[in-house]
Amino acid sequence: MSTDITISNVSMFFDTPNGRKDVLDNVSYSVTPGHFVAIVGPSGVGKTTLLRILTGLTQPTGGSVEVRGKAxxxxxxxxxxxxxxxxxxxxxxxTVEKNINLPLRNKKMTKSEVRSRVAESLAEVGLEGTEKSYPWQLSGGMQQRVAIARALATRPDLLIMDEPFASVDAQTRFDLEDLVLKVRKDFGITTLMVTHDIDEAVYLSDEVVVLYGKPAHVREVVTVDIGFPRSQIETRNDPRFAELRTHVYSLVRGLAEPNEAA
Amino acid sequence: MLSNGSRASRVRRLPPAAISVVLALALWQLATSVGPLADLSIPSVVETGQALIAELSSSEFYVRLWETIQMAVVGFVVAMALAIPAGILIGLSRFAWRSTKFTFDFFKVIPPIVIIPIVILVLGPTMQMGIFLVVFTLVFAMAIQTGLGVRDADAVLLETMRCYGLGTWSQIRYARLPSAAPYIAVGVRLSASAALVVAIVAGLIGGAPGLGKTILLAQASGDDPRTFATVFVLGVLGILVSRAVTWLQRRSIFWMPS
Structure with a gap:
């Protein structure tokens, strides 16, 4: 099966004044193109470290990450x-418009292409007509929509989100989750998201990767066998949803043994 | 809508300021005419006012005022033109920052008065001396201030830009320079006021031309009302400079709540 991202035996340690601190231990996982994957685990387990390695901002101390076959x-x-x-x-x-078109500077696009790309992206996230506003004139949820629009405007192959909805209120959070499901339907971008919200992880994902331990390893990859489209009311009331979230929760809290060797 | 609000608050702010000015003048007049300063040679409000009117109607006064303004403005402009680009450059390189910071901090803390004797030896009591003093006083602190601003660019923002494939030049232009702007603005505001003070000190202590020298001469000849009148003019000048720079700052750094 073709994979978009291949994480092979990734290990990471930091040298601290108190000696070497191992964070990740032999993490391996492959992401199927177009899949939405959530990475969960207890706080401080190394989720964000793994995400930084996947963005290429941090180099792992062992193992490698390949994106479409290239390390x-x-x-x-x-x-x-x-x-x-x-x-x-x-x-x-x-302005919102300039924030979104900044990453497009490197792409060979004409001014009118850029303008229509910005307008399309804002329409996708439901923020038509905010081009000339400044981010700080918008609410928190709207600002995060701008950040999502900026991501979509680049027509990415890979979208990486780090706790994207952790700083907004609960109602806005549900709205943004549904926005992410819509983006998934419209664009099918391979997406990796770190979250500490287990319900959110199950609600949005094809697969949930549970990191556990010090140093952390992949405890289990939970396949979310709930069809699309999903909705806040029906999906969250689905008995399978309850089973999966309970299972993931137990794994994260270290209460359950993984279903099979991961 | 915003400008209306600030205009309204300005109107509301004015009366308290006016009251305190009138009160201060009344206390001054009372202290110098009735007591406890009545026996000293401190001029009263009326005497100072008369001297002020005499000053404002003499052409000599405007020549001196212009000399002071010239020294302050030329020194300020030269210092900013040197310090801001230098600060940006040393702020961008960790090595340059570490290697210059100590030296710049050293020069920054030298008060201008201390080097006046040396500068007089080289340049004499001239406008150039005044300008040099202004530049020397401002340039090191301003370069450090600018460098700090460039270095303070948000790491999250810079990493976001890297993820989107934006290179060093884009990061400087769209992240580091705007991040430094509030630092530069604060530096510019403090520098503008300091430039005026140093231009006056250059005359007062070093004998450079301008209103500083006017005070020096008035003092030497025991003309206290004239001394006070000149000090009063300098006070007004200082307020005007600081107001003007604050206004400019609000307009250029619109994203920071002031």
């Missing part, structure tokens, strides 16, 4: 990111 030593082409802290990843001195 990466920096951010791969076609990568887009959505981070938890939108106030820090958007530029307050640029």
């Amino acid at each position: 990466i030593d920096g951010p791969p082409d076609g990568l887009a990111v959505v981070l938890q802290d939108y106030t820090r990843s958007l530029m307050p001195w640029l």
Whole structure:
């Protein structure tokens, strides 16, 4: 089967004043093209470290990451990111439009192509007509939508999201989750997301990767066998949803043994 | 809508300021005419006012005022033109930052008065001396301030840009320079006020031309009302400079709540 991202025996340690600290131990996993994968685990387990390795911002101390068959030593082409802290990843001195078209500078696109790409992306996230606003004039949820629009405007092959909805209120969070499902339906971008919210992980994903232990390893890859489309009311009331979230929860809390050797 | 709000608050702010000014003038007048400063040679409000009117109607005064403004402005502009690009460059390179920071900090803390004797020896009591003093006082602190701003660019923002394949030049232009702008603005504001002070000190202590020298001469000849009138003019000048720079800052760094 073809894979988009292959994580092979990735290990990571940091040298600290208190000696060597092992964070990741032989993490291996392959992502199927077009899949949405959530990475969960207890807090401090190394989820974000793994994500940074996948973006190419950090080099692992052992093992390798291949994107479409090529080992990466920096951010791969076609990568887009959505981070938890939108106030820090958007530029307050640029309008929404300029924030979104900044990553398009490297692509050979005419001005009118760029303009229509920005408008399309804003329409996709439901923010038509906000081009000339500044990020700080928008609500938190809207700012995160801008960050998602910026990601979509680059037509990415790979979308990486680090706790993207952790800084917004619960209602906005549900809205953004449904926005992500719509983006998945419309674009089918291979997506990796770190989250500490297990319900969210199960609700959005094809597969949930559970990291566990110190140093962390892949405890189990849970396949979410719930069909699409999903909805906040029906999916979350599905008995299978309850089973899966309970299983993932037990794995994250270290209460259950994995179903099979992962 | 925003400008309306600030205009309204400005109107509301004015009366308290006016009250405190009137009160201060009244206390001054009372202290110098009735007591406890009545026996000293400190001029009263009325005497100072008369001297002020005399000053404002003499052409000599405007020549001196212009000399002070010239020294302050030329020194300020030269210092900014040197310090901001230098600060950006040393802020961009960790090595350059580490190797210059100590030296710049060293020069930064030398008060301008200390080097006046040396500067007088080289340049004499001239406008050039005043300008040099202004530049020397501002340039090191401003370069460090700019460098700090460039270095303070948000790591999350820079990493986001890297993920999107934006290179060093884009990171400088779209992240590091805008991040430095508030630092530069604060530096510019403090520098503008300091430039005026140093231009006056250059005259007062070093004998450079301008209103500083006017004070020096008025003091030497015991003309206290004239001294006070000149000090008053310098106070007004200082307020105007600081207001103007604050106004500019609000307009250029619109994304920061002031």
